[in-house]
Each structure stands twice: as structure tokens, then as C-alpha cells.
Amino acid sequence: DGIDPNGKDVLIENIYIQNYDDGVAVKPGSSSDKFNGACSQDMLIRNISTHFTVGMTIGSVPTGTNVPCVRNITFTDVSMYQPLKGIYIKTDPGNTGHAIVDSITYRRFHMEEALWYAIWIGPQQMAEPHGVNDGCSFLYPIDKRCPSQPRVPYSNIYLQDINMVRGLLLPGVLLCNQTTWNDPHSPSCTGFVFENVSNSGEFIIQKDYVCEYVIGTSKNSVPDPGFQKSAR
Numbered sequence: 001d002g003i004d005p006n007g008k009d010v011l012i013e014n015i016y017i018q019n020y021d022d023g024v025a026v027k028p029g030s031s032s033d034k035f036n037g038a039c040s041q042d043m044l045i046r047n048i049s050t051h052f053t054v055g056m057t058i059g060s061v062p063t064g065t066n067v068p069c070v071r072n073i074t075f076t077d078v079s080m081y082q083p084l085k086g087i088y089i090k091t092d093p094g095n096t097g098h099a100i101v102d103s104i105t106y107r108r109f110h111m112e113e114a115l116w117y118a119i120w121i122g123p124q125q126m127a128e129p130h131g132v133n134d135g136c137s138f139l140y141p142i143d144k145r146c147p148s149q150p151r152v153p154y155s156n157i158y159l160q161d162i163n164m165v166r167g168l169l170l171p172g173v174l175l176c177n178q179t180t181w182n183d184p185h186s187p188s189c190t191g192f193v194f195e196n197v198s199n200s201g202e203f204i205i206q207k208d209y210v211c212e213y214v215i216g217t218s219k220n221s222v223p224d225p226g227f228q229k230s231a232r
Contacts, residue, residue, distance in 0.1 A: 055088025063094030119172030167201025192216025
């Protein structure tokens with residue numbers, strides 16, 4: 001990874017990153033951290049340029065009885081060239097406890113030639129944790145194996161003024177669970193907003209987003225992400 005911050009009241013700015021893993025990946029805190037606790041929050045990541053990389057990232061976020069948390073994070077004024085992933089939020093598998101991902105903003109992005117997913121919001125795509133192959137296939141949606149995580153709901157995810165051009169395979173994946181950890185009647189992604197999100201390219205796998213169990217609204221966004229308007 002390029003930079004993996006956790007903690008509170010963090011500013012990262014004026015950075016160029018070229019690598020083949022996460023660019024900036026905000027990680028949840030730990031209950032053993034006497035200064036910050038289990039929640040990473042109140043971060044501003046701005047004026048970032050990348051070549052390759054696997055995203056401006058939240059996570060991976062695991063479940064836990066200590067309630068790992070990432071909250072109030074803003075990425076703004078970011079240019080990405082040939083990312084494998086661009087905008088990226090990911091959870092780990094887990095069957096104990098839960099976690100929180102809330103109030104994440106991506107604003108004023110320019111992205112060129114995304115090689116796989118310009119946007120991925122869902123479960124992580126690695127054989128983790130500890131080498132156990134219970135994660136999402138790296139070939140999703142060609143390979144449909146991609147179990148979503150009901151114990152880590154995403155809330156209030158805001159994309160504004162995002163311009164993505166010459167994408168290769170598909171616009172993106174927004175993959176959530178039918179039920180949340182504490183409410184079996186609601187999708188696990190709520191309060192999504194896409195405003196002025198433009199996503200164009202060859203899209204040789206499919207022309208539209210994969211979007212499952214996400215409640216949100218979109219305005220001036222092409223293609224439309226296909227959000228649910230309310231719980232079904």
C-alpha cells in the first residue's frame with residue numbers, strides 16, 4: 001500500500017503515488033489504542049495523483065466485538081491514471097460482532113482508463129483472512145462467487161463531481177447484503193448519493209453497474225447506478 005492511516009484528525013495532501021496496491025487506505029482503529037480507540041475518523045485526503053494503484057480506499061474493515069469503525073472521511077481533488085480500482089470501500093469476511101462505515105465522501109475526482117473497477121463498494125476480493133478462501137472472487141462478476149457482509153453496513157456514502165473516462169470492463173460494483181446486522185428488514189447500504197458522476201468507457205463485460213441492496217439517490221449521473229429508493 002501507499003499510505004495506511006488510522007486515528008483521528010488526519011490530513012494527507014499533495015502526494016503522488018505509483019504502486020500496485022491500495023494508494024491511500026484508511027483503516028479502522030483498535031480498541032487497544034488508548035488515544036484513538038476503535039474508530040478512525042475525521043480525515044481529509046486531498047490533492048492526490050496516482051498511477052496504477054488499487055484505490056482511494058476504506059478498509060478492509062473487519063467485524064469485531066469492539067466495533068471497528070471508519071467515519072467522516074473525505075477524499076477530494078484526486079487524479080487517477082490506469083487504476084486497477086479507483087473509488088474503493090471493502091469489508092473483510094467475519095461472523096462475530098459488527099463494524100461501522102459511515103459518512104465517506106469522494107469529491108472532484110478525475111479518473112482515466114480504469115483497468116478493472118472504476119468504483120468498487122462491497123466485500124474485499126482476496127483469500128482472507130489468514131489464507132482462507134471465503135472472500136469475493138477477483139473475477140466477479142464473471143465469477144459470481146462474492147458473498148456480501150451483513151455485519152458491516154455502509155451508510156451515507158457521497159460521490160460528487162466524479163469524472164471517469166475510457167474505463168475498460170464495467171462502470172463499477174455496488175454490492176451489499178440484503179440484511180444488516182441489527183435490522184433484518186433493511187439493505188446494508190443506505191444513504192448513498194451520486195451527484196454528477198460520469199462514467200464512460202468500452203465496458204466490455206457490461207454497460208451498467210452491478211448494484212444490489214443499495215438505497216440511495218442519483219442526480220446527473222451516467223450511467224445511473226440503479227439504487228433502490230427504499231427498503232423492499
